[in-house]
Every structure is written in C-alpha cells, then in structure tokens.
Amino acid sequence: MAAPGKTDRDDRNGRERRLRQRNLAMLAVLGGLAVLFYVITIVKMGGGN
C-alpha cells in the first residue's frame, strides 16, 4: 500500500494535470474564436456573402 503522503501528492498532480489540460483547451477555444471572428470580419468587409 502506498504511503499516504505519496497518494496525496499523486492526487494533487492528477488534479493539476487535469486543470492544465482544461486551461489549454480553453485557450485554444478562445484563440480559435478570435481567429474565426477576425476571418469573418475580413470576409464580410470584402463583400463576401
């Protein structure tokens, strides 16, 4: 059986990894939205429909 200290550390590492993964996904989504709105604006300003 693993020592309690190690288990706590593993749990914390797991939580931090999940949090980091979610933050990166959120960054990708927000960045993607910024690019999307920029491209839509350029197309609309160019008379695209």
Next chain:
Amino acid sequence: MTDTSISPDSAAAVAADDGPLVEDFIALLKPRVMSLVVFTGLAGLVLAPGHLHPVLACVALLCIAVGAGASGAINMWYDRDIDAGMARTRNRPIPGGRMEPGAALGFGVTLSVGSVAVMGLAVNWTAAALLALTIGFYVFVYTMWLKRRTPQNIVIGGAAGAFPPMIGWAAVTGDVSLMPGLLFAIIFLWTPPHFWALSLYKAGEYAAVNVPMLPVVAGRDATRRQIVLYSLILVPVTIVPWPLGHAGAVYGAAAVVLGAGFLYGAFRVWRERSDRAAKGLFAYSILYLFLLFALLMVDALTVGLWGAA
C-alpha cells in the same frame, strides 16, 4: 465506483473535486451523431443554388456541428437517469461520475446560444432561426416531451435530425423551398426504420429504463411491420429528386438500387425475426443515407462542372 445503485447526481458529486477531462466535454457533443449531421448539412450547402463564400460555408457547417453537439449535451443532462441504467450509455460523463450535471447543461446552453448567434451574424438569420428551431425541437419536443411518453418519440423527434440539410440550404439562399423539403423528408422517413432496427435488439435496455420504444410498447412484430411500412414510403421519396429535375439519372438509378437494398433489409427483418437481420438493417441504413446524400452532392457538382465547361 462499482456500486451500480449510485444515482447520477451523487456520482457526479463524488467526481466534483477531480473535475471532467477535455474528452468528457467532447463526449457530451456526441461526435458520431454530429458527423452525420455535418454531412447532411454539407449536402444542403452543396445542393443549394447560388454562392456562399467558402469561409462562411465553413462557418455555417461549424455552427450546425456545434448546435447539434450542444443539443446532445443538453440531452445528456436531461437523460442522465436513463443513461445510468443502460449499458450503452452508463459510461457517459454524467452517469460515469466524471462531470456534474450543471456543468453539462451550462456547456450545452452556452454552445447553443453561441452557435445560433454566430450563424445569424456571419451567415444569415434564416439559417440561424432554423438552427435554433432544430436545437429547441430536439431538446424540448423530443428529449423532454416525447421520449418518455410515446412510442412515436423517434417519428416526430426525428424531425430534429432532418433539419440540417435545410439549414445548409438556407445558409446559401436565405430561404427554404421544395428541394430542402425533400431532403428533410428523406431523413425524416429514414429515421424510424433506422432507430426501430436498433431498438429491436436493444428493447430490453429501453424497457429497463422505462423508455416506451415501439418494440417495448407494441411488440417486436408490430415494430417490424412499421419498419417495412416506413421503408415502402421512404424509398419512393428518395427517388423524387430525379423526376423533379433536382438530380440526374445516375442518382435516380442509384437511389432505386440502394432503395431495393433497403427494402430487402426491411423485409428480411420482418421475415426472419432475428437480431442479426435488425443489426444488418441498422448498419445498412447508415451507409444508405450517407451514399444517397453523397450521390446527390456528386450529381450537383458534376452538373455544375458541365455547366461551367
């Protein structure tokens, strides 16, 4: 988490301190359902007369995909009790205890509003209104009203899955006409035999969670008869674009051959009364719809190329 009596909400509470993975949010969007929705939406975009800037066409498809995924997420929030009781769905993010129900609802509502708003602002408000109607129909009419009340749930609820080609068409033209209505009718009539074939060999699971699918309420024989009846109506409707001039003879011939295969599968389900026949029809029905819409697109693109030459 081996205690099967745990409720979806309490399971989610257990998981609250770990939080969901990104994959769980993706699973909420029902990617496999989304792929067929995107494909039929693309068909609407390709078949519609007129021109839409390729970037805006991609935006329209993205909105259709996200809107479909959003309604799937709200469906998983509402049906978490049913999902927990079925082997096929009990590992979904909420019943699997990896996500709180409220997070799934918030995710779904945010994506719904976002997809409709972007569709309206970037493409046009007719397509946005149809997308909002589709999401609303799936969530309120199918999920919340019909699914638990009537064996006709997937007949009427199937309309939600039939809207995407109409949305794609409206994205290009700004309106709807006969041809997108035909595309709608094809998917609408295809849905009952497709889902009833599945429910024939999953009837036990639906009965266990009190979802009144047709085999559970009316029996397997009645379901098999309904599959044959809907197939007999579906196949002629798939051929109609040809005589109306919306598709060429190649499509027409292919629709006849593919339709004959569908009818063979339906009659086999009726005659053999086996799960094997039902599984065969279910698998074929997916290929059938995919090929029909692919052929319609190829036909339209070929005619376009000939016209341009």
